[in-house]
Amino acid sequence: MLKSLPLARLGVVGGGQLARMLAPACNAHHVQMTVLDPLHNSPAGQVAYGQIQGALHDPDALKALCEQSDIVTFDLENVGADILMTLADQGVEMIPAPATIRLIQNKFAQKCHYQASGVPTAEFIDIGDDPDFAAVEAFGLPCVQKAHTGGYDGRGVHVIRSASDWDRRLKTKSFLEKFVSGGTELAVMVARRASGEMVAYDPVEMVVDPALNLLDYLVAPARVSDALRVQAQELAKQTVESFGTDGLFGVELFVTNDGHLLVNEVAPRAHNSGHHTIEACVTSQFENQLRACLDLPLGAVELRGVALTANLVGESGFIGSPVIEGLEDLSQLPDAHIHLYGKDECRPGRKMGHFTLIGNNHDELIQQLESVRRSLVVRGDTPQ
């Protein structure tokens, strides 16, 4: 089919690290990527064809992005979904559909959707915004309190094991979910395009830092049986299919003690658990996100080795302009890849980048990770 170039003007709502990592795929395809972000010189704005500076809920800013774009996609889900739904009704092509973004924004609505669609998920009840402890005890401890909206990176999630945990509860509209004690968390990236073609990457195992409720590192492929791996891919595809829209999705799963899979949540965009795909898979999650947007045949998702990805977060005790130490040690490893996100301010715990290690087996990579972590530090230039 004859196509004129540039192939498309792609608008991205949000100019964070995910849009920044989408830029190489756009450039390779002669796609002009414009991002909308409130920050001047946002991580993606630094490398994109263009940036509109504006709030992600601002109707004028979203309209301006749509006017400059043939297709609109997302770097995050905390965006003005109602406005986007109106713009989509007026004919702007959005992948995924903003109705799905809106559904996913509300974790409680997302859970109800899974229940209604026959997607297995941990048992839950709504407790609104003024619950008492008796309701929590009746549901059963331990459990997890989750905010309906606004949570990310573990904020908006609070594990309740005792009355004193309850005293420190989230003071917002929330629901309770049964605590899943299996201890293994998987994630599967899925891409789907308009033709209906879908691909699911190999499940990755997310190793979570229990103190921060934040991803510590991930390993691909997950250290589970082949049968469970295939089941996870099938469930992830079923979950994406339930939304009936296209794009790239990160499906987070729990493995229960008795080996069953439950869907935790879905990100309707590129995801931390797919960062290894940049170097470790035939086609990266970002390239497949772009192909899904352009309705091009999706690329192969095979792994070319074992991979481990870890976030680089700001060291505690420092703020200010970012500085990095220990890059030499990482760089001398045989198959190590760094991604720094171009953020101009570093705070404790802020995601500043990630790195991926590729090798032949998990144990070797975990050893490499431990040695890298002894020297590689990103922090602000000023002690707090």
Ligand SMILES: Nc1ncnc2c1ncn2[C@@H]1O[C@H](COP(=O)(O)OP(=O)(O)OP(=O)(O)O)[C@@H](O)[C@H]1O
């Ligand atoms: N029902 C549960 N049982 C056990 N652990 C849970 C449960 N729900 C959440 N967690 C833990 O808390 C982490 C964060 O929860 P969740 O993914 O729902 O929140 P989030 O704020 O969207 O996090 P992120 O942005 O890191 O994905 C999970 O990865 C898991 O480790």
Ligand SMILES: [Mg+2]
């Ligand atoms: Mg999560």
